[in-house]
Amino acid sequence: MCDDDAGIGRRTLFVTGAAAALTLSSVSFASAADRQQTRTVRGTLPPGSPDFVYLPVEVPSGVGELRVAYTYDRPAVPAGTAGNALDIGIFDERGTELGGRGFRGWSGGARTEFFLRADDATPGYLPGPVRSGTWHIALGPYTVAPQGLTYEITITLTYGEPGTAVEPVYPPDRAKGRGRDWYRGDCHLHSWYSDGRRTPAEIGALARAAGLDFVNSSEHNTHSAHAHWADVAGDDLLVMLGEEVTTRNGHVVAIGTDPGTFVDWRYRARDNRYGRFARQIRKAGGLVVPAHPHATCIGCNWKFGFGEADAIEVWNGPWTPDDEMALADWDSMLVASVRGEGREAGRDWIPAMGSSDAHRAPDAVGHPQTVVLADDLTREAIQEGIRAGRSYVAESAAVSLSLTASGGRGAHAGVGERLEVGRDTPVTVRLEVSGAPRCVVRFVTDQGVLHTSAPLPVAGSGAVEWRTTPSYAAYVRAELRHEAALGPLPGPMAAFTNPVFLGAR
Structure with missing residues (x-):
């Protein structure tokens, strides 16, 4: 074993194409005199460290397995002050270039050690040969205490013949489906391939129990789970592949990318790199x-703007005040859209959706879920329905909604659609509900809440109608709320729809 000091004084500052990062002195190994060699590196990062710190590791030829373990101190800090939190990942000899090919895995703060071999790797990491060259252990000092962050990294190389690489198998792009119908899905889920505690098989079983038709793999900053969902998919469950791109200025879920797509996350809003990777997501399907967007965890609040968004995750997990804020912001965007503001050519509004963000028990898969009108249960059809806003969000499969607007000579429209009638044409808005006992229906327009129903019966089914004109309401969307606990404040959300737009464009 060899001990090295990689303190902050032994460093090089460089730019990865986005945020500045710190490179420490490299760790070298002698040629293989022993079957296994270990090096330990210690150092301290001060408050204000760059977002990413890279430790170069010179890997000789003949290595069959690379293993890394790390620890860091967690000193007591005053109330209201962030303590130490240190993420970790690795890039191979192909380098750390932003969006490059060198990425080999990321576990954030979920694990204290990992390994890579040709035939296997720790969840969160990509199996493959351990080729000779300069590898980089990537450290992400998420937060640093006022006392600094002292770390220890142990690297172990095991020499020998590499195992046989396994060709990845991915889930199919389609399930059996029911033709054009409403399909239920949860597009934001975490397994043990990032910081979740469930296997893909366990998530699949919970998804089926929750009445879901589709899910999306969305691990933090890694696509390593993509090759582990094929056995979970089936005629009754479509599994799409993606990633939760977890930056320091907000998180974005990539839904239904091509298998094996990696999306880089090493940038902030000020680096002007987000648009490049948003376009990469779309290029990958x-x-x-x-x-x-209003989550309160450090780095979770969305700061990139919504010009590249195909939809917005307005409801995340159990309904909380930050979801209420996201809903209000989204509604303000709808108001701006009917004035023709803020959208690029070809898109005049952004649909809403909801997902569970489930990580572990007791997080409920499918609470909430996005219910999409799609031509079939395929990746392309589900994406097209989400993109078009032909969807609503419900707390569970027990809740079903049908929102329509009708007027003029038999014209009618549903969620995500436009009722093309004159400005003063009488319009009837109707919401049919099931599975929502004692819930209250609210019709929301560009003027705000214009109609609130009496509570639905205990049986949970009913229909509510309201009449308006396009000159009075440019759009109508519906909310289904549980009974309020505090006076005039609205109760928790049971379901809400995307809007129906009223009148000619």
Whole structure:
């Protein structure tokens, strides 16, 4: 074993194409005199460290397995002050270039050690040969205490013949489906391939129990789970592949990218790199969906703007005040859209969706879920329905909605559609509900809440109608709320729809 000091004084500052990062002195190994060699590196990062710190490791030829373990101190800090949190990942000899080919895995703060071999790797990491060259252990000092962050990294190389690489098998792009119908899905889920505690098989079983038709793999900053969902998919469950791109200025879920697509996350809003990777998601066949835009965790609040968004995750997990804020912001965007503001050519509004962001028990898969009108249960059809806003969000499969607007000479439209009638044409808006006992229906327009129903019966089914004109309401969307606990405040959400637009464009 050899001990090295990689303190902050032994460093090089460089730019990866986005945020500045710190490179430490490299760790070298002698040629293989022993079957196994280990090096230990210690150092301290001060408050204000760059987002990423790279430790170069010179890997000689003949290595069959690379293993890394790390620890860091967690000193007591004053109330309201962030303590130490250190993420970790690795890039191979192909380098750390932003969006490059060198990425080999990321576990954030979920694991204290990992390994890579040709035939296997720790969840979160990509199996493959351990080729000779300069590898980089990537450290992400998420937060650093006022006392600094002292770390220890142990690298172990095991020499020998590499195992046989396994060709990845991915889930199919389609399931059996029911033709054009409403399909239920959860597009933001975490397994043990990032910081979740469930296997893909366990998530699949929970998804089926929750009445879901589709899910999306969305691990933090890694696509390593893509090759582990094929056995979970089936005629009754479509599994799409993606990633939760977890930057320091917000998270974005890539929904339904091509298998094996990796999306880099090493940038902030000020680096002007987000648009490049949003376009990469779409080029790989995916949707760009900013997640939990008002979440309160450090780095979770969305700061990139919504110009690249295909949809917005307005509802994330159990309904909380930050979801209420996201809903209000999204509604303000709808108001701006009917004034023709803020959207690029070809798109005049951004649909809403919801997902569970489930990580472990007791997180409920499918709470909430996005219910999409799609031509079939295929990746392309589900994405097209989400993109078009032909969807609503419900707390469970027990809740079903049907929102329609009708007027003029038999014209009618549903969620995500436009009722093309004159400005003063009487319009009837109707919401049919099942599975929502004692819930209240609210019709929301560009003027705000214009109609609130009496509570639905205990049986949970009913229909509510309201009449308006396009000159009075440019759009109508519906909310289904549980009974309020505090006076005039609305109760928790049971379901809400995307809007129906009223009148000619």
